[in-house]
Amino acid sequence: MASRPQRTHPAVRGFDRAAETYERGRPDYPVAAVDWLGRVLRLGHGTTVVELGSGTGKLTRLLARTRAARIAIEPTAGMRRVFERTVPEVPVLDGTAETIPLPEGFADAVLAAQAFHWFSPRRALPEIARVLRPHGGLGLVWNLRDDTVDWSRRLTEIVDSYREAHRIPRTRDHAWRPAFERSDSPFGPLRSRVFSHVQRAPRDVFVSRILSVSVIAVLPAAERRTVADRVRAVLQSDPSTRGRRVVELPYRTEVYWTHRA
Numbered sequence: 001m002a003s004r005p006q007r008t009h010p011a012v013r014g015f016d017r018a019a020e021t022y023e024r025g026r027p028d029y030p031v032a033a034v035d036w037l038g039r040v041l042r043l044g045h046g047t048t049v050v051e052l053g054s055g056t057g058k059l060t061r062l063l064a065r066t067r068a069a070r071i072a073i074e075p076t077a078g079m080r081r082v083f084e085r086t087v088p089e090v091p092v093l094d095g096t097a098e099t100i101p102l103p104e105g106f107a108d109a110v111l112a113a114q115a116f117h118w119f120s121p122r123r124a125l126p127e128i129a130r131v132l133r134p135h136g137g138l139g140l141v142w143n144l145r146d147d148t149v150d151w152s153r154r155l156t157e158i159v160d161s162y163r164e165a166h167r168i169p170r171t172r173d174h175a176w177r178p179a180f181e182r183s184d185s186p187f188g189p190l191r192s193r194v195f196s197h198v199q200r201a202p203r204d205v206f207v208s209r210i211l212s213v214s215v216i217a218v219l220p221a222a223e224r225r226t227v228a229d230r231v232r233a234v235l236q237s238d239p240s241t242r243g244r245r246v247v248e249l250p251y252r253t254e255v256y257w258t259h260r261a
Contacts, residue, residue: 018217019078023056025208027199038066041137047108053115057087097124113141121179129186139257146250151238187258197251
């Protein structure tokens with residue numbers, strides 16, 4: 001999510017407000033991607049994984065597959081409330097990637113899903129390295145809508161019209177990557193793999209999907225209703241979604257991993 005000085009950023013307020021919508025509208029992650037991260041980060045019984053920007057626990061739930069002990073860090077109260085309901089067995093702490101409320105050498109791995117692009121990399125990477133044990137791993141995950149699908153591209157255009165006005169970075173621009181290439185990075189080479197994923201859900205879930213975007217969630221109620229109407233118009237007019245109760249939205253799930261140098 002955001003660093004401590006940025007807790008009042010409109011995007012953070014949007015996530016706080018949209019926690020229930022986020023839980024309803026956002027997809028989960030491909031099991032194959034989670035299993036892959038478990039292998040390359042050497043997770044298993046007796047290890048500990050910390051998830052930064054855990055949101056409502058979309059990834060956290062799947063991390064049970066690794067058998068590692070899980071700890072979540074989430075800076076927004078709205079997200080933590082939903083997390084505590086949906087993943088009651090995992091502790092969730094108030095904190096940020098730049099100020100992690102855990103001791104040095106606490107974790108075998110740190111993960112962030114749909115979150116690292118909100119971090120301040122120059123501050124977050126040393127802090128992540130601090131809480132990792134020697135040679136501990138860092139994994140990053142993003143679900144990206146497949147905009148080669150016409151109706152997905154039209155939804156992205158709706159979001160981008162607001163994102164550009166508020167100067168919110170696009171996840172797919174990878175503006176965070178240069179931090180890993182700096183000579184003072186505490187991590188080794190960044191590796192990556194892409195997985196295919198599909199979100200299958202009733203059409204209204206995809207309205208929630210767009211309303212959960214931070215820059216949309218922070219809009220006045222009347223403007224959010226306008227956005228919802230625009231999304232419904234896309235779903236009602238596109239041949240791939242028109243008249244269907246359940247529709248499918250394909251994603252590219254990008255997975256990155258590295259280890260503490």
